[in-house]
Amino acid sequence: MSATDVTASTPTPAAAGSASTPASASAAAGSALRRLAGLELRRYARRPLFLIGVVLTAVSAAIPPDHDTSTFFNSIVPAAALGILGLVAMASLTRSAHVLRESAGVAPVPERTQTAALALGCLLPFAVGIAWFAVSVWGYHRHPPAPEGYPFGDMSTSWKWALLFGEGTMATLGGPLLGVVIGRWWPRRGVAPMLAVLLVAVVIVMQGLFDPLIRVRVVMPFTYWGGPDGNPEHWRILTGSPQWWVGYLACLCGLAVVGALWHDPGARGRLLRVAGLALLVAAVATCLLAMFTGVGDVLTNPLPS
């Protein structure tokens, strides 16, 4: 260790000493948020689980579209590889951020700024999810499904794209955001993988494999909107509105951000309460709309596949 230059002119952080007014305080917070978001993005980009997810998603996008279903059943890959693995990766990153904060003892940048930066870091897998969506739409246009396949009939374009976006792309945002929540509230190693397995198990049960669950399946963050049935096999389209379901998933993502920010007692102001309540109301409303609007009854393709 060296004592040289200890007493030299004092360097100060950009914001220090100038943040006594609300305007400069918010400028300092904004600047710190941008820097932290950049750091968290880079840290997330180096997570092995994220890299594995990107490779798997890229491979699934490169596979030629299926004759019966085009690109419509590939959504499980980004949902699992960037969503579920992303949940685990982001929970680990959040735990790491928590440890870094503890190492400093106390810091002027509050926990909520760090949490917001982690949430912004989730835009990275989301960007990959959007790229996957674009490739999937392109693949659909190049190789639409056969008339005996899925989707069939005169389903609207928005129905198809909402379905793809909700199943595949929204999961790439929602999974990592749920990881931030888990990392903040249960920062113990092993919790995130355990909850990921539990989530997958519940999603499988709620897939609409059983008729009584077909309508309520949309409460889950991942669900299919159709599938094969019967012998000979006919493709079916399940009830509900994927357009409203995407809205519901967006509300869940918002609620995840609020839930993660809520961990910081200093963040529990009126704005966050109102935002949380509004998102909760919107989530319930959009979920009900996803259940009871759109396709009213299960549709079956008359042509066997």
Next chain:
Amino acid sequence: MNETLVAVEAVTKRYGDTVALDAMSLTLRSGLTGLLGPNGAGKTTLIRILTTATAPSSGRITVFGHDATGSLVDRTEVRRQLGYVPQEVRFPRGLTCFAFVDYIAVLKEWTDTARRHTEVRRVLDLVGLGDRATRKIRALSGGQRRRLALSQAFLGRPRLLVLDEPTAGLDPEQRASLRTLLSEHGRTGAVLLATHQTEDVAALCERIIVVDAGRIRFDGTVAEFVATAAGRVWLGDAPLPGALQTWRTGTGRIRSIGGVAPTAPDPTVSAAEPTVEDAYLLMLGPAAHAGAEVAA
């Protein structure tokens, strides 16, 4: 230089029925102050309150004119002028030394990348880790990790440095280097050093505060503290009756702390020069012994 930088006024901290700090009052000025006390005495609680990590149950703390128990704006101002090394520092996996300090620098509002990187390199050099900046933390030894934990506290040359057991795990050379660093820092700001290492306090600090059971037992200079043990430390061929602590020294003689001094002249017993440790042991009695054992 005699300006009061930190003022603690009647601060009490309760955890349920347990009183960790009991109406404690003290002030800190520029220079190094040693904070001694057995485990559970309230040292870490005091430090956590001083650094705004925990709120007191009652009382007021002013740091550089800002109310450390007040609004978030005030507490943020305090945090901007503070360097703090907690007693136990965990490190995240996979980070290099540079990345670790760099991240904490952002948490301390060093948002300009070029200036931040310069500052990170400066503090790593300061603790002797400049040549290991790109090393992964997991590849560091225990002493190097402790120095890395210390480095972040020097970011921005804070006016108040609070160190909880900073020399734990450091070898003698590293401890000596840290002493140099802290003594230099103490010339321009306040350094509060909580430790069980009485020799560090004796070597570094102008002032000693001894806390026990949430109260201040002593607050004065090192010389005044050592003077409380004058005439109560003995060297002899056998332990003195009623001595609080006795041990055989390297010369084969028995050092007795406290105890009943011989009433008649005894050529085998002589008064010994007391140390900070002797004074500490005598002041706190068995409680100090228990703390020292745990610390060891």
